[in-house]
Amino acid sequence: MDLPLFRHNRPNRVVTFDEYREEGGFEGLKKAFSGMSPNDVQQAVLDSGLRGRGGAGFATGRKWSFVPRDLPGPRWLICNCDEMEPGTYKDRVLLEHNPYSLIEGMTLACYALGVRHAFIFIRKGYEKAAANLARGMEEAKKAGLLGEHILGSEHSIELDLHLSAGRYICGEETALINALEGKRPNPRSKPPFPAIKGLWQGPTVVNNVETLANVPAIVANGAAWFKGLALNPEGAGSKLFCVSGSVKNRACVELPIGTTLGDIIDGACGGMRDGKKFKACIPGGASTQFLKPEHWNLPMDYDTVAKAGSRLGSGGVIVFDEGHCLVEATLNLINFFARESCGWCTPCREGLPYVKEILTRIENGRGEEDDITILREHVKYLNYTFCALAPGAMAPLDGLLRDFEDEVRDHIVKKKCPLK
Amino acid sequence: MPKLIIDDIPVEVAPGTSVLEAARSVGITIPHFCYHPALAIAAACRLCAVKLLDGPVKGIQMSCALPAQDGMVVSTTDPEALKMRALVIEWLMLNHPHDCPVCDEGGECLLQDFTIAGGHSRRRYQGKKRTFQNQYLGEGIHHEMNRCIECYRCVRFYQDYAGGTDFGVMGSAGRVYFGRFQEGALESPFSGNLVDICPTGVFTDKTGRFRARYWDYQFAPSICQHCSVGCNTSPQNFQRETIKIVGRRNDQVNGWFICDRARFDKGYLNDPQRPREPRLDGATCGYDVAVDAAAKSIAEFVRNNGADKLALVGSTRLSLEGMIVLAQVAEAAGGAKVCYFDDAGLQQGSLAAAKLLHEENAAYVKDIEQAQWIALHALDLMEEGPMLALAVRKAFLAGAQIFLVAGDTLPACKALPFKYTSVETLDQVPFEGGGKGVIICGAGSKDPELLAEMASSGAKLVMLQPGPNGFAAALLTQQHAAGPLAELVAARQVQAVVCFEADVPQTLLSDLEVLANADWRRGAVEAKAPIFLPTTTWAESDGTAINYEGRAQRFERSRVAGLPLKGLDPKYYGSATEAVTLHPPRVHRKDVPGGAERDAWQVMAQLIERLGGEPVEPLTGKWRALKSLDPEGEGVRILEMGLGE
Amino acid sequence: MIPETLKKSLQARVASAITAREAAVDVMKELQAHYGWLTDEAVQEAAALLGLSPLQVEELATFYEMIYRRPVGKKVIHVCDSISCWCADCDKIIQYLKDKLGVGLGGTTADGMFTLLPCCCMGMCGDSPAMSVGGVPYGRLTPELVDEILEAERHKV
Ligand SMILES: Cc1cc2nc3c(=O)[nH]c(=O)nc-3n(C[C@H](O)[C@H](O)[C@H](O)COP(=O)(O)O)c2cc1C
Ligand code: SF4
Ligand code: SF4
């Protein structure tokens, strides 16, 4: 299948610059620089139906269209490679195999947005991906595809890497901007949105690695081609699904948008591990609700998954089998979020440890009937936080209370974890 | 002008007003912690939740961060909003130590108020409370981190508002810590405001901890008497002792804050060594005896030497009332001289400034804050008017260019909370025809020609006066053609002085006879005067001060005169006649121990009567307009009232 | 004190940044690499390089997971305890590491070689359970593999 992202991948090594070019790499860039206006590029992205792959799924072309072009002072583009959402490792796999799609995609995005200087914000631990990017950027520069006077044109675009030091909240786009500026990475209030006032107060677009890496193929092959890749009519393009948990072959795979959950697990991952039974999964990274066996044939696209009560999110699919206690799994997730709270707003900073304390008690057989009420209050009122971290943290808890309340009650009534 | 409805009350507010402020304008207090009018919106505590029932946005919203818009229907009492607020309180209480009985904030604690208001009373959380270690932050402020509710007010004030860099927020998640890199005294000269701005008992005033509760204090609106900016304060007194001094809001002067000198430099008020008893030739006497003696001494001197050889000497720390009546004493003495300054240079500069300033060119604080450029002329701002440094900082943050003219060697410039360019002369300040520029200088000892040159630049002017009431001293000097004492002494025109709160230097004193001295301070004049008349300080008197911009402000008596109860000498409990103290003591007294002090102008008024003059009232004639000054108002600029002429 | 060469290269890094602050994380990481952890002295050096106060550097240093403000062993072991690794029974691996090294979480071995710290998802979820030793990532851990890795890391410089 001719999917845009992984088609250049080689097993166990990074594709070379020459290989990438031989397989049609940088054709999108060339096409854009010979005859397409910046607006044409933006229009192609808009028409393609590409939606943000970082979690929120916002239409990329629309986000770009919010950037005012008539303000004095620089505009900025930032690629978000913070990827610290548990269960998500797609950006790493992509960049460890191919840094060029991102470099080309960012150059195209800069061209479309009139950005002269862009940053790639990379999390700690992704040094290999960073090294690939650094090398790829040098190669692209030498070949006149990046840097001064790209392809002999009057356009010059600079790319810089920013290596972070590890915090999940840095992935939130406004916190990321603070981090990049060297400030404490607390989120900023929205509005103003980054598209209007972002990095150093200039208009700024923040996009995920996968989002930007899709741009070259969209420009090269056209919006209609990209849209047509999806298996469902409303969808567009492909998606990287990174699967972990109780499957036979845990892998990061590129599949058309609209591939069913069952096909991801059975098809791409060889089915459940050790003949275990599928109990539930988290479809889009730690901050999404559970999907259940009844969702086996659910086409994995933004709106369909949302309708099923969860989110496609980042595409990090975490699969649980019947041996997994979902109270403990949720506790693990909450523990992560409580630790990663930035500490700015009260509900998140104090509410998450509260939830953690309750789930710990329930898991250890010391739960009380009241606890479920308190948990539900948190699910509802942690929506009113300063940023989306805490609502994200509540998603699995919401799912737990919605779909597995019996399991929770069982813990309380039996005064122990029924699976231990 | 957005029109909205809050709890069924129609409200119309200026664009940009938040829903929280709109509610406040109709008397509804929405609970809040992180919101503070002087600071940027943080929207961190999430306590100010309200529910929007209709309009452009719906559902639960944070009212502090939500600009009021047309058509909004807001409920502050919706059950969902109440639940959110109750939960925020519950979350904050998970770790709060609840140590109100031993917390000096108790009684004036926003957290107490809103916890009660929020209705949270039953603990559901079963976990342990987190604890922190406190830091030593200097002699001014005590640190008790466990009480923190992470509203980020302190750091937003200290770093963003006041430009300090040695205090901030560390850590993250449930372990945010507000403090310093290492223990040590806070460096910002505005650090004391942490006490006021922290809504809990994390920062309390170490100089007055555990002495009294809010409801025990006597306090009144007052004006700081440390420099000519005239910041508004509120001294908190307990049993005749000034325990704490806190800032009082006046947007025309100091906003919400005061400098550390205003707050902590108060020891002299409570000083047990303060001279409190009237004295005649070294022996304590009754007040009237001393006044009689002073009047007699004046009359005798005038008879023997002529009135014009006598000077009545005041100073820039005398109240306006005192200054006015001082001239009347001179008159009653038969035409004695009057002095408000001893130094010729100070008088010349102060006078020139008062003459040059008029309603159009005298800068308002807002003019400083909104200036495009500011020139500080040979000025140690942190010494002469610290609070103005924060106004300059606001302009700086908004992009103004700041120049320090001929001032690089001044010691405190290192601590200025803004960046500046050093230049040698005013000509090097690249301003065009004034525009939105402000020149700030100290008027004292300045060449009047230089001051005139500044005034002709078209820039707005700040000319700081030597002393808290220098502007008034200049006006009265002008009115009475008063001379600087030093010149009169040099010209041998004066042989004797009667001093009122005057700090005459030793060099001048040696050529003078001091007939009598009235003051609340000890010093060289007091040592030389055969008659001593104790006066009250600003804390124990009513009065008026005029700040550098000609703004007259009223301060009120915040406590009675007298020795603090704490540490009171046992002799006041004993009996003068019985050698052995009886129990229970049976000493009856109607007067307050050490409470003989009188306001300076009243002492003068008594002198006038003894000298045969008519009873006087200070604020009469052209000053009558200031009689009704509201001590809780913004004061009035007398430049507008023509009182300067 | 940092060597002159390191100081020069950090000064160059700061100079090339759009604002000095932007280089703060890089500077802290370099100083940490030099000292092993971000010592008080390093905080002060970073502050001087960045034109910030030590407190302002501390505000950043204490935010990031991978900046150590306390002494650590020669190599830090970060073992992931997030959800995918939990599915792969990281609890067992963590227990094994504790037993083997004779330290609790946050502890440093008696010989000063290793410090054991839990960490958030490393992006190795497909290869869970995962850990990193001195910055080198390892996945699909088993007790045997842990033995091998520690042995090798102990002798690798
Ligand atoms: C707590 C939090 C963490 C996030 N982490 C990431 C991340 O690691 N990578 C990412 O691309 N987006 C992350 N996001 C989403 C970003 O805020 C932002 O929406 C995204 O980068 C936009 O890119 P996209 O439109 O291409 O998806 C995170 C959001 C939140 C609230
Ligand atoms: S929700 Fe959590 S992460 Fe987001 S601002 Fe509030 S405390 Fe920080
Ligand atoms: S901060 Fe307020 S609520 Fe807390 S202990 Fe002090 S007085 Fe009580």
Ligand code: SF4
């Ligand atoms: S110390 Fe006080 S002002 Fe600062 S965050 Fe804590 S409660 Fe707020």
Ligand code: FES
């Ligand atoms: S007062 Fe509005 S969030 Fe704190």
Ligand code: FES
């Ligand atoms: S959960 Fe452990 S590496 Fe992702």
